[in-house]
Amino acid sequence: MLVISDVIRGFTDSIILAQLSKGDSYGYEINKTIQAITDGEFELKEATLYTAFRRLEADGCIISYWGNENTGARRRYYTITEEGRAVFKENLTDWNRAKEMINDLLNKEGL
């Protein structure tokens, strides 16, 4: 049986890069956006999200900086680097190809 959330989880890094390519953001905001886009059907566990942030930062795809909020705790914002954009573009192309291939493999009648 195919568990949709497991399939999506394999794309955590690409999903985060996709959100950051629209502009700088922080952990909770990214999760809120993901929830909104999927109509509340999917949300990343925070541990998964932060692990991905660390991984992407170590790979040089994103950079973090601290915001200066006047009230409450400081937020840690992330911004995408040129390298991150390149990785995202590549992932997007790969995904589109894979999507078509899987679609063909599952739907098309054999020759």
Add this chain to the structure above:
Amino acid sequence: MNSKIKNYVDVLFSDIPKGKKANELKEELLSNMSERYNDYIDEGKTENQAYSLVISNLGNVDELLADVIPDAEFKQEARFYRVRNARNTAISVAMYIIGTVFVIGLGGLSESFGGRDYSVLGVIILLIFVAIATGLLIYTNLSTPPEYKDYDEKKERECRLYTGKQGRVLKSLLSVYWTFITLVYLAVSFFTMQWHVTWMIWLLAVVFQGIIKTIYEMRHDDE
């Protein structure tokens, strides 16, 4: 900020040695969890509901926490910088003091030998020593990467050092040392009657105390 969430995060991090990475992760988790909590409250959930939803949304943090624990390599490098910095500081302080000894010593020499005035030479030597020592201190400070400065394993270790069995040994060692220095100071002073110079023994004693402590800490580092 909800104190229950803060407590929960504090407990999560209670076994993690404090370091820059750990502190940053803690602050990041706390600010995002608080915001989520506030949103749940705004949606009309009770405090308990909001709290349990926030905690369940966190997921498994083991991997995340393992990532911010200072690893063996980091600890070793931190130790290298600590020992190097302690050594360089001790050398610099010693040079400042030895430079001063030259000024006073050569000044005294001029008095006793009448003829030539060596005090200018003493000042020149002092200035050279000061320049080298200051340069060494600045270099030491600038060449230490900031993440090693923040890492406070030293604090943990010092606590152990001064409270455990080793701490008692060091304490008694130092009290014997200071009694000894006092005796030496009085003996040398009464013997030579050069009270205006012998006070330098105290400065030298402080430097030696630093060296003793450093050697002692280095020897007990691996235990």
